[in-house]
Amino acid sequence: MLSSREVVLQLTDQLVKVESVVNTPGEIDVARALYELLSSLPYFQEHPDRLLLSRTVDDEVERYNVLAFVKGTKAAVSRTVILMGHTDTVGIEDFGHLKDKACHPQELMKALRQESLPPLVKEQLESGEWHFGRGVLDMKSGVASHVYLLKYYAEHPDELAGNLVLLAECDEEDSSHGVLSGIKDLKRWKEEHGFEYIALINSDFVAPLYEGDENRYVYKGTIGKLLPSFFITGAETHVGSCFEGLDPNFLAAELTRQISYNPELCDEALGEIPVPPVSLKQMDLKPTYTVQTALSAYVYYNFFTVSWSPKEVLDKLKEQAEIAFANALCVLEDRYRRYRERCNEAYQPLPWKPRVMIYEEMHRQLLEEHGESFALHMKAFKEELMQDKTLDTRMFAARVVEEEWSWMRDKSPAIILFYSSLYSPPIDLSGKDERERQLLRALEEAVEAVQPNYAHPIVAKNFFPYICDMSMVCLRDDEAGIRAVSDNNPGWGTKHYVNYEDIRDLNVPAINIGPYGYDAHKKYERMEIAFSTEIVPQLTDLVIRKLIGNEVNIDTSLQVY
Structure with a gap:
């Protein structure tokens, strides 16, 4: 098991301290901070062309994605796994008089101890096993987990029989300009480097589905959303x-x-x-x-x-x-x-x-x-x-x-x-082709391997129940379905436009393994440290290894680049 707790928590705080509310200059700040962090790694100093700060396209707001990739040296094959997460957050007005501490977890938790809190919030705060602050759950700890894994494989590319890509995207909380722009960069890298995208692992937050729910969920797809x-x-x-x-x-x-x-x-x-x-x-x-x-x-x-x-x-x-x-x-x-x-x-x-x-x-x-x-x-x-x-x-x-x-x-x-707004298509992972079957097996085996070492049930469900940008990496709607969106949005082609064919071209199977906690988008937003900083990177790492890592049987017939 990778030792990750302290590193992922530290990375989480680094990202959280950069206030990056959607549609504000903070989205620029957090992208630059992450880009500088990755730029300092020896791997990206040696391979600067494998790290990208990319401005979104067709966007009225200036903001950026950060993309990076590690090429495995265990075998020169095209199989590629994408790690995705968003760096923007919702606003901080709900923190009221604690607003100035919302993005400073240690200061916030110290101040919260002086507040009158709901019993569960108080219990979790005092336990020392929960971390509070805007974005700690949704979803900077998920991005931190991905960065931790990318850094590890940048130091150990010989453990990859394939390639690992990071897409840290902006604007997930509003209009998905980040992922829609990121798809264009992913398509370009596919052409330039011969990448075969076989799986995407998103790291958005998971939460209890009902009172008393002790399950920690992983998801094999996501709901769609219309307005x-x-x-x-x-x-x-x-x-x-x-x-x-x-x-x-x-x-x-x-x-x-x-x-x-x-x-x-x-x-x-x-x-x-x-x-x-x-x-x-x-x-x-x-x-x-x-x-x-x-x-x-x-x-x-x-x-x-x-x-x-x-x-x-x-x-x-x-x-x-x-x-x-x-x-x-x-x-x-x-x-x-x-x-x-x-x-x-x-x-x-x-x-x-x-x-x-x-x-x-x-x-x-x-x-x-x-x-x-x-x-x-x-x-x-x-x-x-x-x-x-x-x-x-x-x-x-x-x-x-x-x-x-x-x-x-x-x-x-x-x-x-x-x-009048973005259509986020639903996606599922039901074994429709070999890529889906491989990802399903990898996820199932990863959960089976980790479960004995974790007290709470890790349960796989089919549809992530909140809106997330996994919707923008795979498309099953036919042309008639998309026409129903374009022909019935009065702003289509002027105020609003999505190239759904870009999504269809990428069409990568996706799962979500993300941090666990409560009250995303609320002032008591918090994550459980053990699951979010230890189990999440461990599960994600096992899936990576089963798809392109040490557990892969190398097939020399696979296309090389």
């Missing part, structure tokens, strides 16, 4: 005549009631079920206060997938929106009837009817109705909108739909369904 979004139009009216109009916020509320936490919208594959959708934003688009009801509202929801295609999700959510629209009108009709009865006034049915459209249907209709004038107008509108750097991809898409809606001849209340 279905809804532009909702009503019929404006003065609030003093509220039943003469239709409030889009009323429709939005019913839509959220129908979709959020709805188990009917849980996908399922390989016996595993991700959590249902939940609202991430609900607002109207009224810019200022008036006593007129809003013209439109905007909502979007997180949506996890394991087998459903983006097209299937659109179909399912269109049906849910139709149900919500009908339910809202039913409630409104009932309340209007009862109000008229109380006023001793005659009741007349309200005129509204359910109306739900998928974005590409509306867009196609507008092109048919208005032709080139509409197309040219929207092209100019998007170009102008791109100048507003305050708009993220989600609000940019909403503004595009709002503008297109203004061209509709029939402006009766409607719900327009579209995507």
Whole structure:
């Protein structure tokens, strides 16, 4: 077993002390710090061309990935394993008055001892077996584990019958510019060095799945994620005549009631079920206060997938929106009837009817109705909108739909369904080809070897239950599935674009072996030191050795470079 505890913990603290909140200059700082650390190693001083500080492409923010590789000398073969992890973190505002200590674990833990803490947090802090701070769990200790292994093999390349690549990527916490740019570098190295990418080991954090869960998980794939979004139009009216109009916020509320936490919208594959959708934003688009009801509202929801295609999700959510629209009108009709009865006034049915459209249907209709004038107008509108750097991809898409809606001849209340952000595809490792079977065997054998020396069960599951950049290294969606994303994202090709063919070209089987802990993205973020600094690098190392290391039987028929 590699002796790793002190080294990985020290590397973790080095990375954590560089505040690297996503979409801030800290992402530059942490990449440069890691690059300088690797540059100091004798191997990369001898082979500087095997270390790269690479700026992301097609990115409005300046930031960098760090890539490095070690060529094994045990045998000159093309088999290559990728180690991947992200160096950015979420923000530190949740630390409140301890914000200045959030990235300094020793100072933070000293200050926390003076705080009133939840019982479990207090117990773990006092045990000395847990490490606190922003990024210690998600996921700088995972990157530290990878760096530890890369350093080891840089000193012992004779133990590799193949090659080991590190991709330390930025922007995992927002839009995945890091991994999408990193894929381009990996493809270039594949061509230049003849690498055959046989496996990728990610090191994102793992956590208990329920109260009292003592398992430590490794994952053989990851869930996918979509951001279905809804532009909702009503019929404006003065609030003093509220039943003469239709409030889009009323429709939005019913839509959220129908979709959020709805188990009917849980996908399922390989016996595993991700959590249902939940609202991430609900607002109207009224810019200022008036006593007129809003013209439109905007909502979007997180949506996890394991087998459903983006097209299937659109179909399912269109049906849910139709149900919500009908339910809202039913409630409104009932309340209007009862109000008229109380006023001793005659009741007349309200005129509204359910109306739900998928974005590409509306867009196609507008092109048919208005032709080139509409197309040219929207092209100019998007170009102008791109100048507003305050708009993220989600609000940019909403503004595009709002503008297109203004061209509709029939402006009766409607719900327009579209995507407004990155599609992260689901991936699984089910033994579909020999590479997958080899990686499955290596992971299974590694867990079997380590388990007797660790007190808690190490359990393999199929889908990493949180969003992670493993989604961007393998693609099973066909062209129709990807078209459902591109044709229904109003910002596609301007504010947002992903070359999914790059992912398809890489298409490497992936697993996740990452640090264990609690409260990622929260102020008590912490990792269990023993698992994160000892078991994680040991498991990862065993998988490497079974694929390209000392345990590999050298096949001289393999392509050499």
